[in-house]
Amino acid sequence: MATEKTVSLSAEAGAIAARVGSLRDFLTFLGEHEQCVRWPDPVMPEPDIRNISVAAGNNVATGPAVIFDQIRGYPGKRVAVNVHGSFGNLALLLGLPKTTPVRDLFFEIIRRWGSDKPLLERVPPEQAPVNENRIDKNINLYDLLPLYRINANDGGFYIAKACVVSRDPLEPDNFGKQNVGIYRIQVMGPDTFTLLSIPAHDMGRQMLMAEQHGKPLKVSVMIGNHPAMPMFAATPVGYDESEFAYASQMMGAALRLTTAVNGTDILADTEMVIEGELQLNQREVEGPFGEFPGSYSGVRKVPLFRVTGVSHRNNPIFENIYIGKGWTEHDTLIGLNTSAPIYAQLKKDFPEVAAVNALYQHGLTGIISVRNRFSGFAKSVAMRALGTPHGTMYLKNLILVDENVDPFDLNQVMWALSTRTRANDIIVIPNMPMVPIDPAAEVPGKGHRLIIDATSFMAPDNLGADPHLVDRPMGPAIDALMQRLNELQKGHA
Amino acid sequence: MKVICPRCESPGVTQMHAGMEDGKVLWRVWHCKDCAYTWRDSEPAESVDPKMRPAWAQMKGVDFDSLRQVIPPARKPT
Numbered sequence: 183m184a185t186e187k188t189v190s191l192s193a194e195a196g197a198i199a200a201r202v203g204s205l206r207d208f209l210t211f212l213g214e215h216e217q218c219v220r221w222p223d224p225v226m227p228e229p230d231i232r233n234i235s236v237a238a239g240n241n242v243a244t245g246p247a248v249i250f251d252q253i254r255g256y257p258g259k260r261v262a263v264n265v266h267g268s269f270g271n272l273a274l275l276l277g278l279p280k281t282t283p284v285r286d287l288f289f290e291i292i293r294r295w296g297s298d299k300p301l302l303e304r305v306p307p308e309q310a311p312v313n314e315n316r317i318d319k320n321i322n323l324y325d326l327l328p329l330y331r332i333n334a335n336d337g338g339f340y341i342a343k344a345c346v347v348s349r350d351p352l353e354p355d356n357f358g359k360q361n362v363g364i365y366r367i368q369v370m371g372p373d374t375f376t377l378l379s380i381p382a383h384d385m386g387r388q389m390l391m392a393e394q395h396g397k398p399l400k401v402s403v404m405i406g407n408h409p410a411m412p413m414f415a416a417t418p419v420g421y422d423e424s425e426f427a428y429a430s431q432m433m434g435a436a437l438r439l440t441t442a443v444n445g446t447d448i449l450a451d452t453e454m455v456i457e458g459e460l461q462l463n464q465r466e467v468e469g470p471f472g473e474f475p476g477s478y479s480g481v482r483k484v485p486l487f488r489v490t491g492v493s494h495r496n497n498p499i500f501e502n503i504y505i506g507k508g509w510t511e512h513d514t515l516i517g518l519n520t521s522a523p524i525y526a527q528l529k530k531d532f533p534e535v536a537a538v539n540a541l542y543q544h545g546l547t548g549i550i551s552v553r554n555r556f557s558g559f560a561k562s563v564a565m566r567a568l569g570t571p572h573g574t575m576y577l578k579n580l581i582l583v584d585e586n587v588d589p590f591d592l593n594q595v596m597w598a599l600s601t602r603t604r605a606n607d608i609i610v611i612p613n614m615p616m617v618p619i620d621p622a623a624e625v626p627g628k629g630h631r632l633i634i635d636a637t638s639f640m641a642p643d644n645l646g647a648d649p650h651l652v653d654r655p656m657g658p659a660i661d662a663l664m665q666r667l668n669e670l671q672k673g674h675a
Numbered sequence: 676m677k678v679i680c681p682r683c684e685s686p687g688v689t690q691m692h693a694g695m696e697d698g699k700v701l702w703r704v705w706h707c708k709d710c711a712y713t714w715r716d717s718e719p720a721e722s723v724d725p726k727m728r729p730a731w732a733q734m735k736g737v738d739f740d741s742l743r744q745v746i747p748p749a750r751k752p753t
Contacts, residue, residue, distance in 0.1 A: 227694075227702075228718045255694020255701040255717075324692035324704050331714075334721050335732045337682075338706075338713035370711055372691060378745060386746055393749035463748035467711040467739050470732070481710075481734065483742045618745070626743075 189297035189434040195277025199435035204311075204451035205501055208275070208409045209247060209262060215280060217246050217271050224252040227330035235263040235504035239511050244270035244280055249499070250328075259328035262406070262501045266413060267511035272518070275409050284518075285590040288537065291522045294434070300427035303436040310440035310450035317492040322372040323456070326492060327405075329369055333472030333506050337481065340471060341367040343503040343515075344456075345404045345415045345425075346377065347446045348388055351397040360447060361385055362415045362425035367403060368468050373489040375458065376468040377401070378482075380618060382575050389485050392460055399460035401487065402446040406453025406501040408437060417519040443491050453501065454494035458487035474544050476507030479619045480626070508543060517541035520572060524548065527570045532563050539589035545576040546620060549589035552582060557642040561609065564633040568611075575617050579632045598636040607635040680707035681714060681723045683734040710734045 191199060202208050212218035219238075225231055231250060238245045245268040250261040266272060269287060270280035276290050307313055323329070329339035344367060350359035361384040368376045379386035392399035404411070414429040426447065430437040440450040444457045468484035505512040517540070524545070525538040534555055540548035552563050560582035567573045567580060583589060583598040609632070616622075616629040623629035679686050691704040691713070702717035712734075720727035 226717060227715060228722065255696060257695070322692065329704075331718065331722060334719070335729065337711065339704075368711075369713065371706065380745060389746050390749075461752070463750055463752040465744065465748060465752075467742060478732075481742060483739075483744050485746055 186299050187297050188299045188301075189294045189431065191434045192277055195434070198275065198277045199433050202275070202409065203438060204408055204449075205262065205265070205406045205453060205499060206451075208265065209249065209499075212247050212265075212271060212274065215274055217244065217268070217274060217280065218249065219246045220249045220251065224254050225250055226254050227256070227328065229334070231261060231263065231330050232332060232334075232504065235511075236506075238264040239267045239504055239509065239514075242268055242509050242514065244268050247271065253328050256328040258497070260497065260499045261328050261330075262499050263504060264511050265409065265501060266515040267504075268514060272413070272514065275413075283590070284541075285537070285588060288518055288521060288525075288539070288590065291432070291518050292525060294432050295522060295526055297431045297434065298427075299431060300424065301430040301434070301436040302426060303438050305438050305440045305450035307440050310438075311495050312440065312448065312450060312452050312455055312493050314496050315494050316443075318490075321489050321492055323369050323375070323489065323492075324372060326494070327369075327454070327500050329500075330502075332502070332504060333478070335478055336471050337467075337469045338368045338370070341369065341375070341403065341405060341502065342505055343405075343412055343501055345407050345411050346385065347402040347404065347442075347448060348385060348399060349446060351388055351392040351399050352395060354445070356422070357447070358422040358424050360424060360426075361388065362411070364412060364416050366471055368471070368484075370466055370486070374461075374466070375403075375456075375487050375489070376466050376484040377487055378468060378471075378484050382615075389460060393462050396462065400444040400446060400490075401458050401460070402442045402444060402448050403456040403458060404448055404452040404454075405456070406499045407449055408451065410437070411449060412515060414519060416516040417523060442493070451495075453498040454492065456489055457491045457493075458489050461486045461488055472506040473619045474505055474508070474510075474512050475546065475617075475620055476543070477619075477621045513541060513543065516544060520545045520576075521548075524550075524567060524570050524572055524577070528563060528566060531566060534559070534585065535563060536585040537589050538567075540572075540577065541590075544617075545572055546617070547579040547581070548573075548577050549581045549583060549595055551585050551587050551589045552637065553585035554637050554640045557640040558635075559640075560635050560637040561607075561633060564609075564635070568614075568631060575615055577631070578616065578620065578622070578629070579634075581634045582637050584637050595636075599634065602636040602638055603634055609633040609635075678705060678716075680705075680710060680712050681725050681728060682712040682732065683707060683710040683737065684725060685709040710737070710739065 247265040273282040410429040410433045438450040442448045464486045465483035466486045469481045470478035521540040528535045534553040536551040611631040618626040687708040694701045
């Protein structure tokens with residue numbers, strides 16, 4: 183249940199939250215801090231955009247966002263990449279110096295975590311910038327967007343950083359159950375696309391529901407968003423919690439919402455919205471796609487959507503992401519927001535947990551620092567982590583270190599692995615659920631989990647080590663008493 | 676020359692868009708109706724030349740109906 187608790191922001195963070203209302207605002211702001219570059223030369227869609235995106239993302243600390251506005255064959259069109267591609271850019275969004283250590287960014291997000299007052303402002307559709315242009319007929323996504331191939335062997339051109347809004351097909355009026363998530367979208371025909379989700383995701387649940395009950399599922403694909411939206415849309419919040427509300431709470435500033443033609447809520451200042459409808463039970467060949475584990479996903483049959491309309495701002499920016507073999511913008515974008523909910527969920531039951539670093543490939547590896555309350559305690563914490571919503575699918579390798587080991591400092595983590603691990607402190611749990619695109623799975627969707635307890639040794643508590651057994655009364659005297667009770671019960675005494 | 680799909684080598688391909696520069700076509704985007712591959716004819720050979728593409732990425736002769744479903748349909752499409 184939401185309360186009135188709001189995040190307290192520093193003067194710098196408050197000023198930034200107040201002035202950044204859209205992707206455009208953020209790019210301008212990043213530019214003032216030498217964190218946004220306009221690429222000065224003409225580029226070919228392939229391979230130039232891919233290569234420059236990788237180069238920008240290679241500097242994990244302070245790599246810049248890059249804007250392309252001279253894309254050959256796409257006159258007047260613009261692409262932005264690497265907007266969340268460095269921790270420096272994330273620090274600036276949170277009102278911190280761009281050299282802020284990753285550990286401090288983690289604790290800033292944790293500090294904001296408890297605020298839960300939705301800060302949402304309604305904008306009439308006729309006043310929303312996203313509605314400056316509307317296309318209802320002769321829709322051709324290949325013409326509207328400067329699409330390009332992200333990795334050389336992708337099956338097509340992907341929209342890979344859009345925030346997709348959808349209503350619960352059975353409760354379309356429930357705002358909280360409206361989902362916002364990032365899913366990979368492959369453009370198919372001029373007005374069709376596939377959207378990949380899995381049953382474990384909110385969108386996957388909604389697609390299953392729609393087809394099971396024969397109900398329409400309408401989506402709005404928001405491209406080029408307020409920087410808080412992609413950052414927090416990928417955070418695993420509860421099914422009936424609104425990602426819009428959550429993103430606004432974390433920013434401590436209002437997000438401007440308006441209503442799309444198809445009835446979903448959308449950001450009023452988003453660059454482009456593609457409205458689509460699930461084609462019930464229809465599938466199209468999708469993939470492969472260079473995914474976050476650094477390998478191509480397979481080719482599968484995936485639900486198909488038809489575009490019903492497109493709205494966009496004047497001179498829209500196609501914000502996209504480079505994703506593939508890490509480190510990539512994908513890792514920076516979602517790493518801290520993958521770590522934070524695991525920490526918050528563990529902390530509720532185990533206050534001894536000091537920090538969680540699940541930055542690596544969406545949490546396929548996680549490092550938890552914890553103070554052992556008693557011998558073997560860290561292993562119990564690991565088991566609890568595997569039972570968190572994200573841990574259920576993603577936390578494959580877990581490393582437990584002491585509370586005085588910084589899980590964000592890999593040299594310290596290696597020290598703990600070198601000096602604190604005993605071979606029999608390693609646990610393998612076979613045949614657990616696994617992300618289907620993890621190439622280490624035994625079969626897609628199923629594989630083994632690894633827990634390495636690299637915390638310091640602790641003597642087991644000695645309760646039970648020296649038991650003094652209770653003498654249980656027994657023998658003929660007790661037998662006689664039982665006989666007596668039996669007779670009393672039957673009234674023979 | 677007849678355009679075929681670089682991935683499944685089907686002739687069933689459709690032009691989706693053409694990129695213009697100085698009034699001339701700079702590149703064309705094609706889409707295959709069989710395997711759904713999409714490509715631009717200006718791309719490096721590793722993406723658009725069947726001889727240069729990795730063997731694992733080719734789909735000639737694949738039965739597309741037998742591909743795995745991530746979300747199985749509830750019933751046959753109407």
